[in-house]
Amino acid sequence: MELTYNKAHEKLSKLVDLIEDDAIQLDTLAEKVKQAKVLIDFCEAKLRTIDDEVKSALLDKKPSVKKKK
Amino acid sequence: MAKKYRLSELVSEIDETIQNRFAGETFWITAEITDVKPQDPSRNYRFIKFIEKSGTTTLASIDAVFWAKSLNQIEKFEKTTKTTLRNGLELTCKVVVSFNNRYGLKLEIIEIDCTYALGQVEIERQQTIEKLLKENPKTIRRVDEQFITFNKTLELPIVIQRIALITAPNSDGQRDFNQELKGNKHKYIFNVSEFLTQIQGDSSSKLIVQKLKLIEEDKESYDIVVIARGGGSQSDLQPFDDYELSKYVAAFPIPVFTGIGHDRNTSIVDLMARQHKTPTKVATSIVDHNFNFESDIIDFKERFFDAAESMIDDAKESLLQFKRTVKAYSPATILNKGYAIITSNDRIIINPKDIKPNTEIKTILKNELIHSTVTKKTKNGINL
Incomplete structure (x- = not known):
């Protein structure tokens, strides 16, 4: 399912609760860290990057810009 | 004649x-x-x-x-x-x-x-408000002098990025709003769709309703609607006291933010929506709204990684503790301290009753082994 701000917020909040309540086992920590990082990166990127749709629309207008070097 | x-x-x-x-x-x-x-x-x-x-x-x-x-x-x-x-x-x-x-x-x-x-203008205004309350009880209520409308009770998306902007072309309102929003210090990205119309004068309330209808047809595409008009005290509030426009805003399915610049009165449309004093302030509030979200994320990030770090530190610490315990109990440590291990027939003697006089025993000390025969057994006299 597509990630949204709401879901990312909710999932992160749960992960924080789990880890602060010592409910995460050491052997699953690496996996949880990875999950948290994906969620954080998603939020940070989406706040500051133009949506893919918009981006591709912009690129369509200027198709040659990226290829030239 | x-x-x-x-x-x-x-x-x-x-x-x-x-x-x-x-x-x-x-x-x-x-x-x-x-x-x-x-x-x-x-x-x-x-x-x-x-x-x-x-x-x-x-x-x-x-x-x-x-x-x-x-x-x-x-x-x-x-x-x-x-x-x-x-x-x-x-x-x-x-x-x-x-x-x-x-x-x-x-x-x-x-x-x-x-x-x-x-007085006349105020009377007209009050009449419009009373009519709105009377004829739209489902979408407009007044509680303790505050207006609660369907639109104002809509939950805001946790992050606002897709904005339908109703404003006049080449107006101060359009410029101020876009400048403040696009130049925000956090570098947040926004997607603003402009719905340009006359926003001053007799027929403008109807024109604004038309724009709202257009936005409503595509309502999944927008997080919020902003009505922005730059201002000055000279401006005419008339279109924003209009009954039909006020009614439409109150029942509108996307949250409406108003930034209608004027220094004294509040228009009726302002009362039906989320009011900010100016287009610039609308933009600031949107940026702040998103910053609240990001603050949450930053807080989560810090708490999560702090907890993960202390989890690893704790694990390291207990491993260290474990090593120390193991070391403290190892025979080498014990022998180093001057204790001895006694064996007989290659078995460690734990119970002294197992040894009778004349038995051959080996006493293991640090680096050396002492062979001896037991000559006598007595109580050791040490009060442990």
Whole structure:
């Protein structure tokens, strides 16, 4: 399912609760860290990057810009 | 045959008669105005008409004029009442009756009583509010002088990025809003779709409703709607006190933010929506809203990684502890401290009862092994 701000917020909040309540086992920590990082990166990127749709629309207008070097 | 008059003679006589009766006298009248046209910038006067009606019948009607010296009365009126001079208004004015041989009979307006006009505007406004409350009980309620509308109770998305902006083309409102939003210090990205329309003057409330309808057709595409008008106290609030527009905003399915610049009154549309004083402040509040979200994320990030780090530190610490314990109990440690291990027949003796006199034993000390035969056994006398 597509990630949204709401879901990312909710999932992160749960992960924080789990880890602060010592409910995460050491052997699953690496996996949880990875999950948290994906969620954080998603939020940070989406706040500051133009949506893919918009981006591709912009690129369509200027198709040659990226290829030239 | 009666005397024939030349037109100018007759008109002069009328003029004289009027002069005799009315010269130098001023009158206060209260009447509805009509035939109001926009000010022609090339002229330094403005014509209107006063009428008095009873139902649909006109009982009286007379032309009136603001000459150059009283044009400032219109400015003062519009500034004080936040209303443009328009047909249907009831004005209280100080007038003199004047006759001009070329232009005929007119009331010259010397002064407008703004207090009265302000009262009228306020009465109209209150009537509109009462009508909104009475006819839209599902979408508009008043609780402790606060208005609770369907629109205001809509939950805001946790992050606002897709904005439908209703504003006038090339206006201060459009510029201020976009500048503040796009230049935000957090470098957040926004996608603003502009719905440009006239936002001042008589028909603009209808035009704004039309834009809202367009937005509603594509409502999944927008997080919020912003109505922005730059301002100044001179501006006319009239379109934003309109019944239909207010009603539409109150029931609108996407949260509406208003930034309608004016320094005194709050328009009715403002009461129906999330009001901010200016377009710039709307933009600031959107950026702040998103920053609240990001602050949460940053807080989560710090707490999560702090917890993960301390989890690893704890694990390291307990491993270290474990190592220490193991080391403390290892035979090498014990022997180093001067303790000995005694064996007999290659078995460690734990219970001294297993050893009888004449048994051969080995005493293991640090680096050396001592072979001996037991000669005697007694209590050790150590009180442990």
